[in-house]
Amino acid sequence: MFWASYLLAALAIILAWPAPIALSRASWPARAPFTAMVLWQSIALAGGLSMIGAMLVWGLEPLGDNLVSASAGFFTILLDDESAQTLGVVHVFAISAATLLFAHLLFTLALTFIRIRRQRRRHRDMLTLLSSPAADQPSTLVINHPAPVAYCLPGGARSVTVMSDGLMDLLSRAELDAVLTHENAHLHQRHHLLLWAFAAWRSALPWLPTSQLAQRAVSELIEMLADDEALRHVDEPTLVRAIAIVGSGALPSSPDALDDPLAETGRSGGAVRADVTGGTADVQSTAHRLRRLLTPLPPLSRLQQGAALSAAGLLLVLPPALLVAPELLG
Amino acid sequence: MATLGDLERTVMDLLWTTPEAMTANELRDAIAEAPSGEVGRELAVTTVLTVLSRLEKKGLVERERDSRPHRYRSVTSREDHTAELMHEVLVTAPDREAVLARFIGSVSEAEAETLRKLLGGS
Structure with missing residues (x-):
């Protein structure tokens, strides 16, 4: 499973750094804004997923050959109060970091939603009074x-x-x-x-x-x-x-x-x-x-748009594939 | 049937245009006489008071505490409220970008100059 976590980490780094910079400097998005938008979304989504996935897979590695058996092992440790000796401090840390990052992303999404909605409601209230x-x-x-x-x-x-x-x-x-x-x-x-x-x-x-x-x-x-x-x-x-x-x-x-x-x-x-x-x-x-x-x-030509959209699709498929790949390959 | 929002608007319009503070009774009478009729001919004073307390909570209306019955006045003018609301729209802040979408974001003086030239030349 190590190789999967390294590949996920590499993907996370590419999606966090060179890929967005290249896309933000490219001139073609002005010629195909919709395609560019899809690509940005898949970069963000796949980036987050591979960041969390890399830490999770690496952290769970000592517990099993694939994600399912490793997760099962992890829950046994959690629920049955077994010793985490088999896991080691560094791996526990990686699992915690993955969990925290995931929770952090979800909470920020929810909090941003609530904050924006409150500001909009207040703004709309004032508009009711001030506009016609x-x-x-x-x-x-x-x-x-x-x-x-x-x-x-x-x-x-x-x-x-x-x-x-x-x-x-x-x-x-x-x-x-x-x-x-x-x-x-x-x-x-x-x-x-x-x-x-x-x-x-x-x-x-x-x-x-x-x-x-x-x-x-x-x-x-x-x-x-x-x-x-x-x-x-x-x-x-x-x-x-x-x-x-x-x-x-x-x-x-x-x-x-x-x-x-x-x-x-x-x-x-x-x-x-x-x-x-x-x-x-x-x-x-x-x-x-x-x-x-x-x-x-x-x-942009059909071919070029198709290529960009395929890249976006591939990005979305890649992290989940890497997560389950060790299972499939035994 | 007028919504609370419509009532709030009618009450604020009255308070913004009347220089002196008004009681709930005076407001009800003024609403009944208003030409726009649809908001409510026969409003109960309690309804007006509800609307006033909502407006007070929103910080739009203040009550003169030493008078009985209470007299209400607007906290600031309509123009000030509008300016404040537009300030919210016009000032760029990253966390405001998601709240509303402006036709044109903020433009630098140099950029504005280029745009003026573009208009002059066309």
Whole structure:
């Protein structure tokens, strides 16, 4: 069983380090955002699985030739209070680490879910008081604010898209449509579930630089997917203009626009400015989105997409296969 | 039938537009007279009080404790609440990214300049 644990460890390291870095530097994801998204998901899932699997298999090794008999042996030790002598301290440590990592990942996922849901509910409560439904679209809310803002707040049947009247003043009807289709695509394609999973992965493993890379890449890819959806309804110059108008106005030109409530929360205008301009990820994301719309590249060929998707599938199959392989090979 | 959310909204609208604090009775009368009619012609004062206590818990409304009957006022203006909510949306923080999806994330001054040029040139 040792060789299986070493292979799993090698896979875990590849998926934690070189693979995400290569994928985040590649240029093809802009040509096939959906495929890239699938690949990111399988890297994250297979990465976690092989990390846990490697420690578990290695830890259980002294107890049996394969995972089933070794686990049975382990439970005998646990339940019947047998001595863990056969296992040795290092192996016990590996098993504990695998269990802890697994629990940590699950708990972070649950906690992130609860935290996000609470923030959304509070936000929706305030929206009920402060916004009014748009004239022709009941699931679109309009809020009184000069900054051109549009966003969507997922929440099952109560999902809403919010626009500021500052945005409505700046954009033409067609440009507004582009923005709304873009935001509704986020809701229809359930992008919030991806954001949730990768936000959880990032807060679970903040020391892993690739968890940041993955979250950034995923937030960028969902914007591209939503842009593609918008392009089915409006033409490309309209969408580009909408992005450019909102983007160039997104930075509050007078700090007063955001200043007042901050005095109460004890933050100075300067700090906010730094916050607002600090989002380097977003800056790149907007640039990538525009470049992709202005100089469109042909979508990835079927063959290339197939290859990427096969790689994703293989990644998902590999860790479980390595876990059970010692059994099959005797 | 109006939901609690609708009632909260009606009450807050009244408190935001009325400069002086109001009692639950005054609020009920004002709601009955409101032109938007649908929210509730015949509201019980206890219903108004329920709504007010919910709003108080949310930190939107404060009660003047030394007056009887209690008078209620909004804690801050509608504009301040809106600005605060938009601040939540506009300020970038990694843990906020999953809560909502913005059409355009934050943009640096240099980037905004490029976008303005793009608009000017087109």
